[in-house]
Amino acid sequence: MKFELTILGCGSAVPTLQRNAAAQVLNVLERYFLIDCGEGTQQQLRRFRVPYNKINHIFISHLHGDHFFGLIGLLSSFSLQNRRAELHIYSDKRLQEIIEFQLKVMNSRLNYPLIFHHLDREPGLIYEDRMMTVHAFPLKHRYEAPVTGFLFAEKEKERNIKREMTDAFQVPVAFMHRLKKGEDFVTPDGEIIANGRLTTAPPAPRSYAYMTDTLFRESFAEYVKGVDLLYHESTYGNEFADLAKETFHSTAGQAARMAVLAGVKHLLLGHFSSRYPDPAPLLEQAREVFPNTDLCYDGAIFELPAVKRG
Amino acid sequence: MKFELTILGCGSAVPTLQRNAAAQVLNVLERYFLIDCGEGTQQQLRRFRVPYNKINHIFISHLHGDHFFGLIGLLSSFSLQNRRAELHIYSDKRLQEIIEFQLKVMNSRLNYPLIFHHLDREPGLIYEDRMMTVHAFPLKHRYEAPVTGFLFAEKEKERNIKREMTDAFQVPVAFMHRLKKGEDFVTPDGEIIANGRLTTAPPAPRSYAYMTDTLFRESFAEYVKGVDLLYHESTYGNEFADLAKETFHSTAGQAARMAVLAGVKHLLLGHFSSRYPDPAPLLEQAREVFPNTDLCYDGAIFELPAVKRG
Numbered sequence: 001m002k003f004e005l006t007i008l009g010c011g012s013a014v015p016t017l018q019r020n021a022a023a024q025v026l027n028v029l030e031r032y033f034l035i036d037c038g039e040g041t042q043q044q045l046r047r048f049r050v051p052y053n054k055i056n057h058i059f060i061s062h063l064h065g066d067h068f069f070g071l072i073g074l075l076s077s078f079s080l081q082n083r084r085a086e087l088h089i090y091s092d093k094r095l096q097e098i099i100e101f102q103l104k105v106m107n108s109r110l111n112y113p114l115i116f117h118h119l120d121r122e123p124g125l126i127y128e129d130r131m132m133t134v135h136a137f138p139l140k141h142r143y144e145a146p147v148t149g150f151l152f153a154e155k156e157k158e159r160n161i162k163r164e165m166t167d168a169f170q171v172p173v174a175f176m177h178r179l180k181k182g183e184d185f186v187t188p189d190g191e192i193i194a195n196g197r198l199t200t201a202p203p204a205p206r207s208y209a210y211m212t213d214t215l216f217r218e219s220f221a222e223y224v225k226g227v228d229l230l231y232h233e234s235t236y237g238n239e240f241a242d243l244a245k246e247t248f249h250s251t252a253g254q255a256a257r258m259a260v261l262a263g264v265k266h267l268l269l270g271h272f273s274s275r276y277p278d279p280a281p282l283l284e285q286a287r288e289v290f291p292n293t294d295l296c297y298d299g300a301i302f303e304l305p306a307v308k309r310g
Numbered sequence: 311m312k313f314e315l316t317i318l319g320c321g322s323a324v325p326t327l328q329r330n331a332a333a334q335v336l337n338v339l340e341r342y343f344l345i346d347c348g349e350g351t352q353q354q355l356r357r358f359r360v361p362y363n364k365i366n367h368i369f370i371s372h373l374h375g376d377h378f379f380g381l382i383g384l385l386s387s388f389s390l391q392n393r394r395a396e397l398h399i400y401s402d403k404r405l406q407e408i409i410e411f412q413l414k415v416m417n418s419r420l421n422y423p424l425i426f427h428h429l430d431r432e433p434g435l436i437y438e439d440r441m442m443t444v445h446a447f448p449l450k451h452r453y454e455a456p457v458t459g460f461l462f463a464e465k466e467k468e469r470n471i472k473r474e475m476t477d478a479f480q481v482p483v484a485f486m487h488r489l490k491k492g493e494d495f496v497t498p499d500g501e502i503i504a505n506g507r508l509t510t511a512p513p514a515p516r517s518y519a520y521m522t523d524t525l526f527r528e529s530f531a532e533y534v535k536g537v538d539l540l541y542h543e544s545t546y547g548n549e550f551a552d553l554a555k556e557t558f559h560s561t562a563g564q565a566a567r568m569a570v571l572a573g574v575k576h577l578l579l580g581h582f583s584s585r586y587p588d589p590a591p592l593l594e595q596a597r598e599v600f601p602n603t604d605l606c607y608d609g610a611i612f613e614l615p616a617v618k619r620g
Binding site: 012016020042101 | 350375411417418455
């Protein structure tokens with residue numbers, strides 16, 4: 001029951017040899033979500049041994065090249081490798097125009113259904129299945145490329161039956177699904193058996209939020225309140241606060257401030273400017289504000305273990 | 311006075327971890343020519359330390375993704391790095407549509423002039439300067455992607471003056487440019503001094519030809535007659551001759567046969583199918599027909615030294 005993030009690229013506009021363009025894979029319970037798809041993402045997927053044929057959903061934050069130039073190559077490779085499964089893309093609607101125009105001009109067809117879901121500027125649910133949800137929310141970047149953040153969250157799971165206790169109280173099978181939802185059990189004699197005696201709490205639902213590229217705005221904290229893991233861009237160190245503002249990016253200190261405001265558990269910094277061959281100074285700056293911060297690097301894996309509750 | 315080929319990627323349709331998508335840089339006398347530009351080319355340029363800001367001419371063989379999906383990223387990075395110099399692209403005219411459509415939809419502008427030169431199906435000169443020429447010629451691949459081959463050749467250089475001899479015969483300065491062109495000198499007394507006594511021959515002009523992706527056709531040999539170095543695709547080994555034909559590709563044996571027919575000096579094999587993690591068997595097959603054959607690998611450098619003549 002994994003919840004695991006693999007960083008495929010954490011560079012910014014111009015990639016470096018240390019850092020590829022933006023891309024990540026989030027594995028939630030064996031669902032593989034690709035988040036951004038900069039140039040070279042298909043090679044990074046191979047390099048870090050991600051089972052990329054399992055990717056059925058791709059989320060593109062915005063239409064700057066370092067976040068989507070790898071998409072057409074990945075789509076083509078899927079086709080060459082005889083993919084048949086539907087592929088869903090969540091993005092600015094203009095991405096559909098770009099992809100479809102290229103395929104048309106190339107006289108090329110994909111073997112599998114490609115389904116675009118257009119993101120608007122309203123926060124809301126964009127994906128849901130039995131176990132989890134994805135919400136989108138608007139961030140603030142340059143005018144030509146409206147940016148969307150994403151929040152991936154497990155749903156609350158059902159409670160776990162204590163078999164020896166339900167046997168002892170002779171709970172009928174037909175009542176089990178109500179027990180799992182937290183109801184108390186009433187015996188034929190009218191005795192109330194508290195749910196907590198018959199079940200244990202499931203692990204807490206886990207959550208991950210992705211925020212890049214964006215200016216820092218306090219109001220964004222509401223979208224990512226209390227998430228377990230937050231990836232926040234930190235293109236610059238605090239010494240370039242003016243440049244960050246001018247280019248609609250954030251500093252390490254601002255990323256940390258967001259983590260504090262939103263009360264998240266763990267912060268990851270990424271999208272480092274190529275001026276930082278080693279982004280260690282950014283880590284220091286962030287940790288002064290929010291100690292539980294880590295740096296991303298290409299190939300880094302961050303796993304959220306399932307945590308038992310009381 | 312270099313003439314040097316760097317292989318950036320020698321994979322085929324689907325790249326592998328060993329082999330990136332198609333791209334090469336040819337350095338002719340410090341002119342840097344990029345030939346094809348598959349996804350990830352800008353990273354390969356960095357990896358192999360090519361001074362890529364010196365690239366002013368890009369040649370795209372055809373519109374299959376593994377030969378051009380890296381172009382938009384490279385063009386964007388040039389712009390982000392404040393390139394100002396003109397960039398020339400030689401390609402199928404549809405590539406201009408693809409690039410311009412993307413830039414338009416992204417509301418993006420390049421900082422530098424981008425000049426497209428459309429290749430048609432006629433063989434001919436497409437580039438010329440004081441020192442060299444580039445010729446294009448049609449190959450045969452799938453209908454949706456007409457393929458062009460390229461021939462890069464130095465021009466014949468002027469002869470080198472033997473200073474001690476021109477001094478001895480008191481050749482006037484005004485006559486030197488005629489000497490360099492091979493004329494004999496006639497002294498004021500009417501004595502004819504053979505040019506060969508006053509000059510030495512320049513190194514032989516060097517040449518390189520690029521042929522991918524293509525079916526084998528004997529008639530193509532005329533385009534690359536006697537080149538010093540020939541890159542010929544060898545997607546498959548001889549055991550897949552039928553598959554090669556079906557997919558409009560060549561085998562190792564056919565590549566070697568082309569080298570023999572054209573009387574080239576040195577053959578390079580590339581564009582290997584991902585089914586060959588190690589293409590050594592292809593080398594063996596080719597060498598049976600044309601011994602002076604080598605395999606490409608990403609990062610390989612092949613230099614043509616300037617060779618003195620008699």
